[in-house]
Amino acid sequence: MTPPDPSPGPLLTRLPIRRLSVAGWDELEDVVAVEEPLELRVEAPEGGGPLSVTMRTPGHDLHLTRGWLHAEGLSEAVEETWQQPDLPNVVWLRGDTAALLSARRTTATSSACGVCGSGSVERLMLRAPPPVWTAPPLPPGLIARLPELLRAAQPAFQASGGLHAAGLFDPAGTLLAAYEDVGRHNAVDKVVGASLAELPLNDRVLVTSSRAGFEIVQKAVLAGVAVVVTVGAPSSLAIDTAASFGVTLLGFVRQGRFNVYAGAERVQD
Known part of the structure:
Protein backbone atom coordinates (compact mmCIF):
# COMPACT_ATOMS: atom_id res chain seq x y z
CA MET A 1 0.00 0.00 0.00
CA THR A 2 1.32 3.43 -0.94
CA PRO A 3 1.78 5.76 2.06
CA PRO A 4 -0.16 9.04 2.08
CA ASP A 5 1.42 12.16 0.69
CA PRO A 6 3.05 14.32 3.39
CA SER A 7 1.71 17.78 4.18
CA PRO A 8 2.60 20.64 1.82
CA GLY A 9 6.07 22.10 2.08
CA PRO A 10 6.89 25.81 2.19
CA LEU A 11 5.13 27.24 -0.85
CA LEU A 12 6.20 30.81 -0.14
CA THR A 13 8.98 32.71 1.60
CA ARG A 14 9.63 36.36 2.38
CA LEU A 15 12.80 38.13 1.27
CA PRO A 16 14.08 41.72 1.56
CA ILE A 17 14.04 43.77 -1.65
CA ARG A 18 14.28 47.34 -2.94
CA ARG A 19 11.18 48.51 -4.83
CA LEU A 20 10.96 51.41 -7.25
CA SER A 21 7.60 53.17 -7.66
CA VAL A 22 6.49 56.63 -8.73
CA ALA A 23 7.18 57.75 -5.15
CA GLY A 24 10.81 56.55 -5.28
CA TRP A 25 12.70 53.70 -3.64
CA ASP A 26 11.41 51.62 -0.71
CA GLU A 27 13.04 48.91 1.39
CA LEU A 28 10.59 46.12 2.19
CA GLU A 29 9.94 42.39 2.15
CA ASP A 30 8.39 40.57 -0.78
CA VAL A 31 6.57 37.24 -0.89
CA VAL A 32 8.42 34.82 -3.22
CA ALA A 33 7.43 31.37 -4.43
CA VAL A 34 9.82 28.64 -3.25
CA GLU A 35 11.56 26.52 -5.89
CA GLU A 36 13.64 23.41 -5.19
CA PRO A 37 14.81 20.42 -7.23
CA LEU A 38 13.09 17.06 -6.73
CA GLU A 39 15.05 13.92 -7.60
CA LEU A 40 13.31 10.64 -8.40
CA ARG A 41 15.60 7.78 -7.41
CA VAL A 42 15.17 4.06 -8.03
CA GLU A 43 16.07 1.80 -5.11
CA ALA A 44 17.31 -1.68 -6.03
CA PRO A 45 19.83 -4.20 -4.63
CA GLU A 46 21.83 -3.76 -7.80
CA GLY A 47 21.66 -1.24 -10.60
CA GLY A 48 19.46 1.42 -9.01
CA GLY A 49 20.10 5.13 -9.25
CA PRO A 50 18.65 8.49 -10.27
CA LEU A 51 15.75 8.52 -12.70
CA SER A 52 14.92 12.20 -13.15
CA VAL A 53 15.28 15.65 -11.60
CA THR A 54 12.60 18.29 -11.92
CA MET A 55 12.20 21.77 -10.48
CA ARG A 56 9.11 22.25 -8.36
CA THR A 57 7.56 24.05 -5.40
CA PRO A 58 7.90 21.68 -2.40
CA GLY A 59 4.80 19.89 -1.16
CA HIS A 60 2.70 16.93 -2.34
CA ASP A 61 5.79 15.43 -3.93
CA LEU A 62 4.31 11.94 -4.02
CA HIS A 63 1.27 13.20 -5.92
CA LEU A 64 3.63 14.93 -8.33
CA THR A 65 5.69 11.76 -8.74
CA ARG A 66 2.69 9.52 -9.34
CA GLY A 67 1.23 11.90 -11.87
CA TRP A 68 4.55 12.05 -13.71
CA LEU A 69 4.84 8.25 -13.68
CA HIS A 70 1.32 7.95 -15.07
CA ALA A 71 2.03 10.42 -17.87
CA GLU A 72 5.23 8.52 -18.72
CA GLY A 73 3.45 5.17 -18.77
CA LEU A 74 5.48 3.90 -15.82
CA SER A 75 2.78 3.45 -13.17
CA GLU A 76 2.69 -0.32 -13.62
CA ALA A 77 6.46 -0.51 -13.12
CA VAL A 78 6.30 1.03 -9.62
CA GLU A 79 5.34 -0.92 -6.53
CA GLU A 80 6.12 1.71 -3.90
CA THR A 81 6.99 5.39 -3.60
CA TRP A 82 8.17 7.12 -0.44
CA GLN A 83 10.20 9.96 1.06
CA GLN A 84 12.64 10.10 3.96
CA PRO A 85 12.41 12.96 6.48
CA ASP A 86 16.14 13.72 6.18
CA LEU A 87 15.99 13.93 2.35
CA LEU A 100 12.19 2.49 -14.73
CA LEU A 101 15.81 3.11 -15.64
CA SER A 102 15.02 2.67 -19.31
CA ALA A 103 13.15 5.97 -19.00
CA ARG A 104 16.06 7.75 -17.30
CA ARG A 105 16.36 11.35 -18.34
CA THR A 106 19.57 13.31 -18.71
CA THR A 107 18.81 17.00 -19.22
CA ALA A 108 20.65 20.28 -18.74
CA THR A 109 18.61 20.88 -15.62
CA SER A 110 19.22 17.50 -14.01
CA SER A 111 22.95 17.57 -14.74
CA ALA A 112 23.34 21.05 -13.28
CA CYS A 113 21.36 20.83 -10.06
CA GLY A 114 21.59 18.59 -7.04
CA VAL A 115 18.93 17.59 -4.57
CA CYS A 116 18.94 20.79 -2.54
CA GLY A 117 19.14 24.50 -3.24
CA SER A 118 22.69 24.90 -1.93
CA GLY A 119 23.82 21.85 -3.90
CA SER A 120 22.42 23.35 -7.09
CA VAL A 121 24.39 26.57 -6.62
CA GLU A 122 27.57 24.76 -5.58
CA ARG A 123 27.50 22.50 -8.62
CA LEU A 124 26.88 25.49 -10.88
CA MET A 125 29.92 27.20 -9.36
CA LEU A 126 32.05 24.31 -10.57
CA ARG A 127 30.90 24.97 -14.13
CA ALA A 128 30.87 28.75 -14.49
CA PRO A 129 32.61 31.86 -13.10
CA PRO A 130 30.59 34.91 -12.01
CA PRO A 131 29.45 37.01 -15.01
CA VAL A 132 31.34 40.23 -15.79
CA TRP A 133 29.74 43.70 -15.97
CA THR A 134 31.95 46.68 -16.86
CA ALA A 135 29.28 49.13 -18.08
CA PRO A 136 27.84 51.90 -15.86
CA PRO A 137 24.77 51.16 -13.72
CA LEU A 138 21.54 50.98 -15.71
CA PRO A 139 19.05 53.87 -15.50
CA PRO A 140 15.71 52.78 -13.98
CA GLY A 141 13.83 54.30 -16.91
CA LEU A 142 15.74 52.14 -19.37
CA ILE A 143 15.12 49.00 -17.32
CA ALA A 144 11.41 49.74 -17.18
CA ARG A 145 11.24 50.00 -20.99
CA LEU A 146 12.99 46.72 -21.79
CA PRO A 147 9.92 44.41 -21.67
CA GLU A 148 8.08 46.81 -23.99
CA LEU A 149 11.01 46.77 -26.40
CA LEU A 150 11.00 42.97 -26.29
CA ARG A 151 7.24 42.87 -26.86
CA ALA A 152 7.74 44.73 -30.13
CA ALA A 153 9.87 41.77 -31.25
CA GLN A 154 7.20 39.17 -30.42
CA PRO A 155 5.06 38.86 -33.56
CA ALA A 156 4.01 35.28 -32.80
CA PHE A 157 2.86 36.27 -29.31
CA GLN A 158 0.89 39.18 -30.71
CA ALA A 159 -0.83 36.80 -33.10
CA SER A 160 -1.47 33.95 -30.68
CA GLY A 161 -0.90 35.09 -27.11
CA GLY A 162 0.65 31.70 -26.44
CA LEU A 163 4.40 32.11 -26.59
CA HIS A 164 7.16 33.34 -24.30
CA ALA A 165 10.10 35.36 -25.52
CA ALA A 166 13.68 36.07 -24.51
CA GLY A 167 15.80 38.95 -25.72
CA LEU A 168 19.41 40.07 -25.36
CA PHE A 169 20.08 43.80 -24.96
CA ASP A 170 23.19 45.95 -24.65
CA PRO A 171 23.55 48.52 -21.82
CA ALA A 172 22.05 51.24 -24.06
CA GLY A 173 18.84 49.27 -24.51
CA THR A 174 19.52 48.11 -28.06
CA LEU A 175 17.94 44.75 -28.85
CA LEU A 176 20.61 42.36 -30.15
CA ALA A 177 18.61 39.12 -30.43
CA ALA A 178 15.09 37.92 -29.65
CA TYR A 179 13.40 34.55 -29.97
CA GLU A 180 9.97 33.15 -29.16
CA ASP A 181 8.96 29.69 -27.99
CA VAL A 182 6.15 28.00 -26.09
CA GLY A 183 8.69 27.35 -23.30
CA ARG A 184 10.45 30.23 -21.60
CA HIS A 185 13.54 28.07 -21.11
CA ASN A 186 13.56 27.18 -24.82
CA ALA A 187 13.44 30.86 -25.75
CA VAL A 188 16.49 31.54 -23.57
CA ASP A 189 18.28 28.56 -25.10
CA LYS A 190 17.65 29.99 -28.57
CA VAL A 191 19.09 33.36 -27.60
CA VAL A 192 22.19 31.75 -26.11
CA GLY A 193 22.53 29.32 -29.00
CA ALA A 194 22.43 32.19 -31.48
CA SER A 195 25.14 33.99 -29.52
CA LEU A 196 27.59 31.12 -28.92
CA ALA A 197 30.36 32.82 -30.89
CA GLU A 198 30.18 35.79 -28.48
CA LEU A 199 30.26 33.88 -25.18
CA PRO A 200 30.69 34.97 -22.46
CA LEU A 201 27.99 37.59 -22.95
CA ASN A 202 29.62 40.31 -20.85
CA ASP A 203 27.72 43.62 -20.48
CA ARG A 204 24.52 42.10 -21.78
CA VAL A 205 21.00 42.11 -20.34
CA LEU A 206 18.72 39.08 -20.68
CA VAL A 207 15.01 39.94 -20.74
CA THR A 208 12.27 37.30 -20.57
CA SER A 209 8.49 37.57 -20.85
CA SER A 210 8.06 35.15 -17.96
CA ARG A 211 8.77 34.59 -14.32
CA ALA A 212 12.36 33.87 -13.25
CA GLY A 213 12.87 30.30 -12.15
CA PHE A 214 16.20 28.71 -11.26
CA GLU A 215 16.72 27.50 -14.84
CA ILE A 216 16.53 31.03 -16.26
CA VAL A 217 19.23 32.35 -13.91
CA GLN A 218 21.28 29.19 -14.39
CA LYS A 219 21.27 29.66 -18.17
CA ALA A 220 22.22 33.32 -17.74
CA VAL A 221 25.15 32.45 -15.48
CA LEU A 222 26.43 29.78 -17.87
CA ALA A 223 26.24 32.30 -20.74
CA GLY A 224 28.04 35.02 -18.75
CA VAL A 225 25.00 37.35 -18.52
CA ALA A 226 25.16 39.66 -15.49
CA VAL A 227 21.67 41.25 -15.60
CA VAL A 228 18.37 39.38 -15.87
CA VAL A 229 15.06 41.21 -16.32
CA THR A 230 11.72 39.42 -16.08
CA VAL A 231 8.11 40.60 -16.16
CA GLY A 232 7.08 38.01 -13.56
CA ALA A 233 8.16 36.82 -10.14
CA PRO A 234 11.44 35.10 -9.32
CA SER A 235 11.62 31.98 -7.18
CA SER A 236 13.66 31.71 -3.98
CA LEU A 237 16.29 29.52 -5.66
CA ALA A 238 16.59 31.93 -8.58
CA ILE A 239 17.29 34.74 -6.11
CA ASP A 240 19.80 32.64 -4.16
CA THR A 241 21.61 31.73 -7.38
CA ALA A 242 21.69 35.33 -8.62
CA ALA A 243 23.05 36.54 -5.28
CA SER A 244 25.71 33.81 -5.20
CA PHE A 245 27.01 34.73 -8.65
CA GLY A 246 26.64 38.51 -8.36
CA VAL A 247 23.89 38.59 -11.00
CA THR A 248 21.44 41.49 -10.98
CA LEU A 249 17.93 40.01 -10.90
CA LEU A 250 14.94 42.27 -11.58
CA GLY A 251 11.35 41.06 -11.39
CA PHE A 252 7.86 42.46 -12.02
CA VAL A 253 9.33 44.89 -14.55
CA ARG A 254 6.16 46.47 -15.88
CA GLN A 255 4.23 49.74 -15.91
CA GLY A 256 7.27 51.77 -14.86
CA ARG A 257 7.93 49.70 -11.72
CA PHE A 258 10.22 46.81 -10.80
CA ASN A 259 11.72 44.94 -7.87
CA VAL A 260 15.46 44.45 -7.35
CA TYR A 261 16.06 40.99 -5.87
CA ALA A 262 19.86 40.84 -6.21
CA GLY A 263 22.73 42.93 -7.58
CA ALA A 264 21.31 46.39 -6.82
CA GLU A 265 24.69 47.99 -7.54
CA ARG A 266 24.01 47.76 -11.31
CA VAL A 267 20.88 49.93 -11.00
CA GLN A 268 21.21 53.71 -10.74
CA ASP A 269 19.67 55.27 -7.64
Whole structure:
Protein backbone atom coordinates (compact mmCIF):
# COMPACT_ATOMS: atom_id res chain seq x y z
CA MET A 1 0.00 0.00 0.00
CA THR A 2 1.32 3.43 -0.94
CA PRO A 3 1.78 5.76 2.06
CA PRO A 4 -0.16 9.04 2.08
CA ASP A 5 1.42 12.16 0.69
CA PRO A 6 3.05 14.32 3.39
CA SER A 7 1.71 17.78 4.18
CA PRO A 8 2.60 20.64 1.82
CA GLY A 9 6.07 22.10 2.08
CA PRO A 10 6.89 25.81 2.19
CA LEU A 11 5.13 27.24 -0.85
CA LEU A 12 6.20 30.81 -0.14
CA THR A 13 8.98 32.71 1.60
CA ARG A 14 9.63 36.36 2.38
CA LEU A 15 12.80 38.13 1.27
CA PRO A 16 14.08 41.72 1.56
CA ILE A 17 14.04 43.77 -1.65
CA ARG A 18 14.28 47.34 -2.94
CA ARG A 19 11.18 48.51 -4.83
CA LEU A 20 10.96 51.41 -7.25
CA SER A 21 7.60 53.17 -7.66
CA VAL A 22 6.49 56.63 -8.73
CA ALA A 23 7.18 57.75 -5.15
CA GLY A 24 10.81 56.55 -5.28
CA TRP A 25 12.70 53.70 -3.64
CA ASP A 26 11.41 51.62 -0.71
CA GLU A 27 13.04 48.91 1.39
CA LEU A 28 10.59 46.12 2.19
CA GLU A 29 9.94 42.39 2.15
CA ASP A 30 8.39 40.57 -0.78
CA VAL A 31 6.57 37.24 -0.89
CA VAL A 32 8.42 34.82 -3.22
CA ALA A 33 7.43 31.37 -4.43
CA VAL A 34 9.82 28.64 -3.25
CA GLU A 35 11.56 26.52 -5.89
CA GLU A 36 13.64 23.41 -5.19
CA PRO A 37 14.81 20.42 -7.23
CA LEU A 38 13.09 17.06 -6.73
CA GLU A 39 15.05 13.92 -7.60
CA LEU A 40 13.31 10.64 -8.40
CA ARG A 41 15.60 7.78 -7.41
CA VAL A 42 15.17 4.06 -8.03
CA GLU A 43 16.07 1.80 -5.11
CA ALA A 44 17.31 -1.68 -6.03
CA PRO A 45 19.83 -4.20 -4.63
CA GLU A 46 21.83 -3.76 -7.80
CA GLY A 47 21.66 -1.24 -10.60
CA GLY A 48 19.46 1.42 -9.01
CA GLY A 49 20.10 5.13 -9.25
CA PRO A 50 18.65 8.49 -10.27
CA LEU A 51 15.75 8.52 -12.70
CA SER A 52 14.92 12.20 -13.15
CA VAL A 53 15.28 15.65 -11.60
CA THR A 54 12.60 18.29 -11.92
CA MET A 55 12.20 21.77 -10.48
CA ARG A 56 9.11 22.25 -8.36
CA THR A 57 7.56 24.05 -5.40
CA PRO A 58 7.90 21.68 -2.40
CA GLY A 59 4.80 19.89 -1.16
CA HIS A 60 2.70 16.93 -2.34
CA ASP A 61 5.79 15.43 -3.93
CA LEU A 62 4.31 11.94 -4.02
CA HIS A 63 1.27 13.20 -5.92
CA LEU A 64 3.63 14.93 -8.33
CA THR A 65 5.69 11.76 -8.74
CA ARG A 66 2.69 9.52 -9.34
CA GLY A 67 1.23 11.90 -11.87
CA TRP A 68 4.55 12.05 -13.71
CA LEU A 69 4.84 8.25 -13.68
CA HIS A 70 1.32 7.95 -15.07
CA ALA A 71 2.03 10.42 -17.87
CA GLU A 72 5.23 8.52 -18.72
CA GLY A 73 3.45 5.17 -18.77
CA LEU A 74 5.48 3.90 -15.82
CA SER A 75 2.78 3.45 -13.17
CA GLU A 76 2.69 -0.32 -13.62
CA ALA A 77 6.46 -0.51 -13.12
CA VAL A 78 6.30 1.03 -9.62
CA GLU A 79 5.34 -0.92 -6.53
CA GLU A 80 6.12 1.71 -3.90
CA THR A 81 6.99 5.39 -3.60
CA TRP A 82 8.17 7.12 -0.44
CA GLN A 83 10.20 9.96 1.06
CA GLN A 84 12.64 10.10 3.96
CA PRO A 85 12.41 12.96 6.48
CA ASP A 86 16.14 13.72 6.18
CA LEU A 87 15.99 13.93 2.35
CA PRO A 88 12.92 16.05 1.57
CA ASN A 89 14.00 16.64 -2.04
CA VAL A 90 14.18 12.97 -3.00
CA VAL A 91 11.37 10.53 -3.82
CA TRP A 92 12.35 6.87 -3.78
CA LEU A 93 10.83 4.32 -6.17
CA ARG A 94 10.82 0.56 -5.93
CA GLY A 95 9.60 -1.80 -8.64
CA ASP A 96 10.70 -2.96 -12.08
CA THR A 97 14.21 -1.49 -12.07
CA ALA A 98 14.93 -2.20 -15.72
CA ALA A 99 11.69 -0.58 -16.91
CA LEU A 100 12.19 2.49 -14.73
CA LEU A 101 15.81 3.11 -15.64
CA SER A 102 15.02 2.67 -19.31
CA ALA A 103 13.15 5.97 -19.00
CA ARG A 104 16.06 7.75 -17.30
CA ARG A 105 16.36 11.35 -18.34
CA THR A 106 19.57 13.31 -18.71
CA THR A 107 18.81 17.00 -19.22
CA ALA A 108 20.65 20.28 -18.74
CA THR A 109 18.61 20.88 -15.62
CA SER A 110 19.22 17.50 -14.01
CA SER A 111 22.95 17.57 -14.74
CA ALA A 112 23.34 21.05 -13.28
CA CYS A 113 21.36 20.83 -10.06
CA GLY A 114 21.59 18.59 -7.04
CA VAL A 115 18.93 17.59 -4.57
CA CYS A 116 18.94 20.79 -2.54
CA GLY A 117 19.14 24.50 -3.24
CA SER A 118 22.69 24.90 -1.93
CA GLY A 119 23.82 21.85 -3.90
CA SER A 120 22.42 23.35 -7.09
CA VAL A 121 24.39 26.57 -6.62
CA GLU A 122 27.57 24.76 -5.58
CA ARG A 123 27.50 22.50 -8.62
CA LEU A 124 26.88 25.49 -10.88
CA MET A 125 29.92 27.20 -9.36
CA LEU A 126 32.05 24.31 -10.57
CA ARG A 127 30.90 24.97 -14.13
CA ALA A 128 30.87 28.75 -14.49
CA PRO A 129 32.61 31.86 -13.10
CA PRO A 130 30.59 34.91 -12.01
CA PRO A 131 29.45 37.01 -15.01
CA VAL A 132 31.34 40.23 -15.79
CA TRP A 133 29.74 43.70 -15.97
CA THR A 134 31.95 46.68 -16.86
CA ALA A 135 29.28 49.13 -18.08
CA PRO A 136 27.84 51.90 -15.86
CA PRO A 137 24.77 51.16 -13.72
CA LEU A 138 21.54 50.98 -15.71
CA PRO A 139 19.05 53.87 -15.50
CA PRO A 140 15.71 52.78 -13.98
CA GLY A 141 13.83 54.30 -16.91
CA LEU A 142 15.74 52.14 -19.37
CA ILE A 143 15.12 49.00 -17.32
CA ALA A 144 11.41 49.74 -17.18
CA ARG A 145 11.24 50.00 -20.99
CA LEU A 146 12.99 46.72 -21.79
CA PRO A 147 9.92 44.41 -21.67
CA GLU A 148 8.08 46.81 -23.99
CA LEU A 149 11.01 46.77 -26.40
CA LEU A 150 11.00 42.97 -26.29
CA ARG A 151 7.24 42.87 -26.86
CA ALA A 152 7.74 44.73 -30.13
CA ALA A 153 9.87 41.77 -31.25
CA GLN A 154 7.20 39.17 -30.42
CA PRO A 155 5.06 38.86 -33.56
CA ALA A 156 4.01 35.28 -32.80
CA PHE A 157 2.86 36.27 -29.31
CA GLN A 158 0.89 39.18 -30.71
CA ALA A 159 -0.83 36.80 -33.10
CA SER A 160 -1.47 33.95 -30.68
CA GLY A 161 -0.90 35.09 -27.11
CA GLY A 162 0.65 31.70 -26.44
CA LEU A 163 4.40 32.11 -26.59
CA HIS A 164 7.16 33.34 -24.30
CA ALA A 165 10.10 35.36 -25.52
CA ALA A 166 13.68 36.07 -24.51
CA GLY A 167 15.80 38.95 -25.72
CA LEU A 168 19.41 40.07 -25.36
CA PHE A 169 20.08 43.80 -24.96
CA ASP A 170 23.19 45.95 -24.65
CA PRO A 171 23.55 48.52 -21.82
CA ALA A 172 22.05 51.24 -24.06
CA GLY A 173 18.84 49.27 -24.51
CA THR A 174 19.52 48.11 -28.06
CA LEU A 175 17.94 44.75 -28.85
CA LEU A 176 20.61 42.36 -30.15
CA ALA A 177 18.61 39.12 -30.43
CA ALA A 178 15.09 37.92 -29.65
CA TYR A 179 13.40 34.55 -29.97
CA GLU A 180 9.97 33.15 -29.16
CA ASP A 181 8.96 29.69 -27.99
CA VAL A 182 6.15 28.00 -26.09
CA GLY A 183 8.69 27.35 -23.30
CA ARG A 184 10.45 30.23 -21.60
CA HIS A 185 13.54 28.07 -21.11
CA ASN A 186 13.56 27.18 -24.82
CA ALA A 187 13.44 30.86 -25.75
CA VAL A 188 16.49 31.54 -23.57
CA ASP A 189 18.28 28.56 -25.10
CA LYS A 190 17.65 29.99 -28.57
CA VAL A 191 19.09 33.36 -27.60
CA VAL A 192 22.19 31.75 -26.11
CA GLY A 193 22.53 29.32 -29.00
CA ALA A 194 22.43 32.19 -31.48
CA SER A 195 25.14 33.99 -29.52
CA LEU A 196 27.59 31.12 -28.92
CA ALA A 197 30.36 32.82 -30.89
CA GLU A 198 30.18 35.79 -28.48
CA LEU A 199 30.26 33.88 -25.18
CA PRO A 200 30.69 34.97 -22.46
CA LEU A 201 27.99 37.59 -22.95
CA ASN A 202 29.62 40.31 -20.85
CA ASP A 203 27.72 43.62 -20.48
CA ARG A 204 24.52 42.10 -21.78
CA VAL A 205 21.00 42.11 -20.34
CA LEU A 206 18.72 39.08 -20.68
CA VAL A 207 15.01 39.94 -20.74
CA THR A 208 12.27 37.30 -20.57
CA SER A 209 8.49 37.57 -20.85
CA SER A 210 8.06 35.15 -17.96
CA ARG A 211 8.77 34.59 -14.32
CA ALA A 212 12.36 33.87 -13.25
CA GLY A 213 12.87 30.30 -12.15
CA PHE A 214 16.20 28.71 -11.26
CA GLU A 215 16.72 27.50 -14.84
CA ILE A 216 16.53 31.03 -16.26
CA VAL A 217 19.23 32.35 -13.91
CA GLN A 218 21.28 29.19 -14.39
CA LYS A 219 21.27 29.66 -18.17
CA ALA A 220 22.22 33.32 -17.74
CA VAL A 221 25.15 32.45 -15.48
CA LEU A 222 26.43 29.78 -17.87
CA ALA A 223 26.24 32.30 -20.74
CA GLY A 224 28.04 35.02 -18.75
CA VAL A 225 25.00 37.35 -18.52
CA ALA A 226 25.16 39.66 -15.49
CA VAL A 227 21.67 41.25 -15.60
CA VAL A 228 18.37 39.38 -15.87
CA VAL A 229 15.06 41.21 -16.32
CA THR A 230 11.72 39.42 -16.08
CA VAL A 231 8.11 40.60 -16.16
CA GLY A 232 7.08 38.01 -13.56
CA ALA A 233 8.16 36.82 -10.14
CA PRO A 234 11.44 35.10 -9.32
CA SER A 235 11.62 31.98 -7.18
CA SER A 236 13.66 31.71 -3.98
CA LEU A 237 16.29 29.52 -5.66
CA ALA A 238 16.59 31.93 -8.58
CA ILE A 239 17.29 34.74 -6.11
CA ASP A 240 19.80 32.64 -4.16
CA THR A 241 21.61 31.73 -7.38
CA ALA A 242 21.69 35.33 -8.62
CA ALA A 243 23.05 36.54 -5.28
CA SER A 244 25.71 33.81 -5.20
CA PHE A 245 27.01 34.73 -8.65
CA GLY A 246 26.64 38.51 -8.36
CA VAL A 247 23.89 38.59 -11.00
CA THR A 248 21.44 41.49 -10.98
CA LEU A 249 17.93 40.01 -10.90
CA LEU A 250 14.94 42.27 -11.58
CA GLY A 251 11.35 41.06 -11.39
CA PHE A 252 7.86 42.46 -12.02
CA VAL A 253 9.33 44.89 -14.55
CA ARG A 254 6.16 46.47 -15.88
CA GLN A 255 4.23 49.74 -15.91
CA GLY A 256 7.27 51.77 -14.86
CA ARG A 257 7.93 49.70 -11.72
CA PHE A 258 10.22 46.81 -10.80
CA ASN A 259 11.72 44.94 -7.87
CA VAL A 260 15.46 44.45 -7.35
CA TYR A 261 16.06 40.99 -5.87
CA ALA A 262 19.86 40.84 -6.21
CA GLY A 263 22.73 42.93 -7.58
CA ALA A 264 21.31 46.39 -6.82
CA GLU A 265 24.69 47.99 -7.54
CA ARG A 266 24.01 47.76 -11.31
CA VAL A 267 20.88 49.93 -11.00
CA GLN A 268 21.21 53.71 -10.74
CA ASP A 269 19.67 55.27 -7.64
